[in-house]
Amino acid sequence: xxxxDLRPTVVxxxxxxxxxxxxxxxxxxxxxxxxxxxxxxxxxxxxxxLDLLGxxxxxxxxxxxxAVRSGARPGTVSHFEIDxxxxxxxxxxxxxxxxxxxxxxxxxxGVLRLASVIDQAPxxxxxxxxxxxxxxxxxxxxxxxxxxxxxxxxxxxxxxAEVT
Amino acid sequence: xxxGTSGARTVHVEGIARVEGEGSLRVQIHNGRVTDVALEIFExxxxxxxxxxxxxxxxxxxxxxxxxxxxxxxxxxxxxAAMEDAFGVHVDDxxxxxxxxxxxxxxxxxxxxxxxxxxxxxxxxxxxxVQLAEIDRSSVERGLDIKRTGxxxxxxxxxRAIHPVNVRVGGFYSAPSPRSIAALVExxxxxxxxxxxxxxxxxxxxxxxxxxDYRMVALRDERRYAIEGGRPATSDGRQMSTSTFAxxxxxxHVARSTALHAxxxxxxxxxxxxxxFSINRxxxxxxxxxxxxxxxxxxxxxxxxxxxxxxxxxxxDACDEALALAESYVPPDEPAAEVRARRAVGTGASEAPxxxxxxxxxxxxxxxxxxxxxxxxxxxxxxxxxxxxxxxAQHGIDLDDGQLQLRCEQAVRNHDPCISCAAHFLDVxxxxx
Numbered sequence: 001x002x003x004x005d006l007r008p009t010v011v012x013x014x015x016x017x018x019x020x021x022x023x024x025x026x027x028x029x030x031x032x033x034x035x036x037x038x039x040x041x042x043x044x045x046x047x048x049x050l051d052l053l054g055x056x057x058x059x060x061x062x063x064x065x066x067a068v069r070s071g072a073r074p075g076t077v078s079h080f081e082i083d084x085x086x087x088x089x090x091x092x093x094x095x096x097x098x099x100x101x102x103x104x105x106x107x108x109x110g111v112l113r114l115a116s117v118i119d120q121a122p123x124x125x126x127x128x129x130x131x132x133x134x135x136x137x138x139x140x141x142x143x144x145x146x147x148x149x150x151x152x153x154x155x156x157x158x159x160x161a162e163v164t
Numbered sequence: 165x166x167x168g169t170s171g172a173r174t175v176h177v178e179g180i181a182r183v184e185g186e187g188s189l190r191v192q193i194h195n196g197r198v199t200d201v202a203l204e205i206f207e208x209x210x211x212x213x214x215x216x217x218x219x220x221x222x223x224x225x226x227x228x229x230x231x232x233x234x235x236x237x238x239x240x241x242x243x244x245a246a247m248e249d250a251f252g253v254h255v256d257d258x259x260x261x262x263x264x265x266x267x268x269x270x271x272x273x274x275x276x277x278x279x280x281x282x283x284x285x286x287x288x289x290x291x292x293x294v295q296l297a298e299i300d301r302s303s304v305e306r307g308l309d310i311k312r313t314g315x316x317x318x319x320x321x322x323x324r325a326i327h328p329v330n331v332r333v334g335g336f337y338s339a340p341s342p343r344s345i346a347a348l349v350e351x352x353x354x355x356x357x358x359x360x361x362x363x364x365x366x367x368x369x370x371x372x373x374x375x376x377d378y379r380m381v382a383l384r385d386e387r388r389y390a391i392e393g394g395r396p397a398t399s400d401g402r403q404m405s406t407s408t409f410a411x412x413x414x415x416x417h418v419a420r421s422t423a424l425h426a427x428x429x430x431x432x433x434x435x436x437x438x439x440x441f442s443i444n445r446x447x448x449x450x451x452x453x454x455x456x457x458x459x460x461x462x463x464x465x466x467x468x469x470x471x472x473x474x475x476x477x478x479x480x481d482a483c484d485e486a487l488a489l490a491e492s493y494v495p496p497d498e499p500a501a502e503v504r505a506r507r508a509v510g511t512g513a514s515e516a517p518x519x520x521x522x523x524x525x526x527x528x529x530x531x532x533x534x535x536x537x538x539x540x541x542x543x544x545x546x547x548x549x550x551x552x553x554x555x556x557a558q559h560g561i562d563l564d565d566g567q568l569q570l571r572c573e574q575a576v577r578n579h580d581p582c583i584s585c586a587a588h589f590l591d592v593x594x595x596x597x
Contacts, residue, residue, distance in 0.1 A: 017327075045324075047233060047326045047327070048233070048326060050277070050281075050308075050311075051315065051325070053308055054308060054309075054312050106281065106293070110292070110293075110294065113294045114293055114294050114297055114304070117294055117297040117298055117301065117304075118297055118301055118304065118305055118308075
């Protein structure tokens with residue numbers, strides 16, 4: 001293993017861009033969690049899952065926070081845990097199944113597989129999604145998503161408390 | 165997927181891994197001869213050039229950066245160069261050096277990613293980087309470490325690793341502190357050593373014995389390996405100004421592609437690492453030049469499969485250059501030169517990791533963009549990729565369908581197409597009759 005830096009036991013990464021309206025909610029929630037919990041390291045904002053590598057190393061818990069579009073009511077906060085052993089794969093459509101591939105992008109599942117092979121996977125991995133309403137150009141969250149932020153932060157704080 | 169009927173065979177693959185987007189590749193073979201090759205691109209056009217019209221000139225670096233997540237600096241630098249050309253802005257050497265450092269960061273992260281995670285698996289019988297890590301963990305880790313250093317350079321100079329926010333026409337919004345740049349020195353020193361190991365690693369791969377008669381185009385700088393600037397030059401000795409190049413490159417739309425096809429003097433041409441290396445080998449840093457020697461590269465490289473070696477040599481060059489720039493960093497007196505807009509036309513070009521990236525803008529009296537033209541590397545290379553496929557398929561005609569399909573996929577990946585910049589690419593089918 002080449003990366004030998006000591007890491008905090010909990011890392012939170014918010015994915016998204018603050019310049020795409022609700023897409024900025026992930027980084028915002030992650031930064032607010034890090035302010036409340038001294039033991040948490042905020043490694044975002046990120047746009048490329050590959051950048052998780054090198055930041056997960058040694059983490060007891062890794063949390064990824066991202067805006068989602070599932071058809072739920074905007075502001076809905078959901079979460080689930082990914083089995084880091086990936087015995088059954090992620091229960092999400094692959095890039096191919098979603099009709100997209102990328103020369104330069106490796107999705108979360110690929111990153112987790114790669115991290116497992118090189119012993120950098122976190123012991124536990126949680127995903128937290130906040131349903132977005134608008135992903136156009138601009139700064140600021142839609143009202144429904146803005147209202148959901150405190151609850152999302154509390155959820156992440158509670159998840160951390162459960163694990164650590 | 166293979167379909168067989170009497171007298172005809174079709175190999176069809178959905179979703180080539182490590183190749184971007186939405187399109188297809190069709191190879192027709194008849195009586196043992198490749199009769200037709202078509203790169204069919206059906207990615208919807210992205211209309212960036214139209215989006216720019218009516219926007220203020222100062223927005224161009226940030227808007228065009230969004231064309232690509234892997235080479236945003238290239239778009240920013242070409243846009244800045246074009247605007248500064250239009251307005252007659254002189255950028256001092258310290259700002260130029262800082263731009264080069266930022267651009268080296270992009271090269272480092274882009275090349276490290278492509279070499280170690282996307283291209284190397286082809287040569288080692290692996291489906292992807294995960295399989296590669298299972299058999300050669302240290303090489304994958306080395307690649308990730310190098311990429312991380314590239315990201316660090318971009319975040320330090322550009323404000324963040326993807327879509328940097330510190331670039332403006334005339335220079336930067338703020339100059340990094342000497343302390344923050346000094347913190348790059350040790351990581352860059354390690355990355356440079358790692359890059360040398362990567363050159364040795366890829367030089368040991370087995371390569372198909374194919375040489376292509378490319379006409380190559382790359383920027384050439386008087387003093388150093390062209391990255392953030394230079395003048396367009398061809399492998400047959402022609403040199404042009406950027407504005408001349410703009411006039412002479414003719415783009416045309418073809419039915420099978422939503423990306424334009426580019427020609428110079430009526431002929432297609434190759435841009436990218438092979439072209440840069442072949443035109444600028446004498447401009448590599450001594451360390452990178454020696455690495456090229458050790459890897460067995462001659463004065464030019466025309467085997468497309470060996471583009472991975474050239475990228476590794478360029479990785480050494482970028483790390484070496486970035487290290488020298490970081491060690492000698494002195495902040496500019498002002499982070500940006502003064503820019504006064506006027507009615508004008510400007511052109512700018514730089515070397516994106518995948519090749520020459522050209523911008524041209526027409527600006528009105530109020531500094532608003534009247535017209536924009538952007539020619540990305542991948543659209544320039546599309547016809548060459550088709551030619552490569554024709555040659556590679558013919559060369560491998562005796563391979564079974566699975567092997568031939570893999571060889572064709574490799575032929576595409578040799579050019580590291582960034583199809584989000586130009587178009588997207590997906591399916592391969594080989595039809596034999």
